Amino acid sequence: MIEEITDNGPQVTIMSLKNVAVSFSGKVAVRDATFDIAKNRVTSMIGPSGSGKTTLLRAINRLHDLTKGAKVTGEITLDGEDIYNGGIPTTLLRSRIGMVFQRPNPFPTMSIYDNVASGLRFNGVKKKSVVDEAVEHALQSAALWDSVSHRLKVAASTLSGGEQQRLCIARALAVEPEILLMDEPTSALDPVSTQHIEDLMSSLKEIVTIIIVTHNMQQAARVSDNCAFLLMGEDRAGELIEFASTEKIFTKPSDKRTLDYIQGRFG
């Protein structure tokens, strides 16, 4: 592990992207993504619609594997191991890299408890005491324990939108992932729920590395330590324009296009 002294103090790299490109049936959706993800930091990916943020995020836990014709090239390493061509089985990789989606998607057929426990059960954890403890811990980490501890057996769909999204965060956290991917986690939520999730992220980075895709530049500025700016190129493929500490991106970016974007000139 190499410690690198940056604007954000010493950082340890947990994941590296090198020339990552994703294409669908030969059509490039995003390319030239090269940057490092710092451990226990929040890395944001910003950019206008169509710049390939979500596409890139989904490459990190191999969700494109499901899509016919999707191809990921370049190299993504987790703790130095290539996640596409290395020896990590996809299911194990996904249990190490959790994900929270754009819209809250708790399993509607399961209770609150079963939703949080689902990841553990998928991965073969059966011992009740272990599951109980993990569920409580995950709900506490997601700041949901106090409001649901007395109704764990209730259907997840009875929760409000913001609570459902925190439940999804708890569900992802219960398997103790090293990295948590968040795909515009607050875009379907009201301002108060958004605030809750943002507050949560600053405490969560103690235990997990976060990569967040967001439309909302203010959100990226508030919650992230490092920031990747992507933009749609002339051939409609997204590409990485600039990667730096969030402070640098928002105060003195080196690329003019980044400056234009953060000043609201397009996108």
Added chain:
Amino acid sequence: MSELQHIMTIDERREFVQKAAKSSLRKREFTSKFFLGMMATALVIAFIPLFSILQSVISKGAHYLTWGYLSKPQQTPFAFDLANIGGFSNAITGTILVDGLAVLIAVPIAVLLAVSLYESDGRVMHFLRVTTEVMIGLPSILLGIFIFTFVVTPMGYRMTALAGSLALAILMVPLIAIASEAALRDVPDTLKEAALALGARKSRVMLRVILPYAAPRMVTAVMLSTSRAVGETAPVLFVIGASSLTSWNPMSPVTTLPTMMFTYLQGSNPYIIKSLWGMALILMIIVFFFNLLARLVVARSSKRGL
């Protein structure tokens, strides 16, 4: 056209639209009432045959709903006592036995078929899908001939309840499979992705997330196809043996309500012909019960907040 728009100010155009809306209001209201009237008429026309069937079946069949008819098997009346026709118990138990077994055989096969159709998209699967869809349109008497040729004949022309169940199962499998596959396809991708992102294997995603979500609709499909099977005569007519004895043994000949009605219709005893109304009513009650159950299952699971 475009010149006209250019010379109108916003206020003028607003006034124009309001005027047009007002002057066409009466016409639009008339059109709306006209179509409402048409729909009401269509509804009445559709309900007339339905209610008259229901009314005649109930009025002519209700007095057969007695313990005597329900508990006694059929019997051939003597010439001096034509009214002594026994009951329907052999056909009721036969219906329950044959259709129950058919459900037990059809459901696992249909669910596996639905999951395979849902999961794979190769050429073989495409062929299987088309075959399944075509099978829904097969004349049901073909299934009876098929079972007679490939099950009854090799067993030494032995007619059994099981043979009837097999014929009905072949009838039900495509109905359940196609409806179930549609239910599986309606499971939101985001739930699948959520499960996969937790490190779940494909089989676990299917068993723990996709199937539970689709289950209510699959149950409905089973219920509806069962209702269809219960009323079928042709597939079971010449494979179950039309026995007049009450039996719960799948390897013995039995009869079902529709087949007994069919054979009764061949006779000339007026008491027997009249009793068809009673059997029709019992059949309708059985089908009604199945549909009610299907509705209850759906209502209960939608309360769960899908």
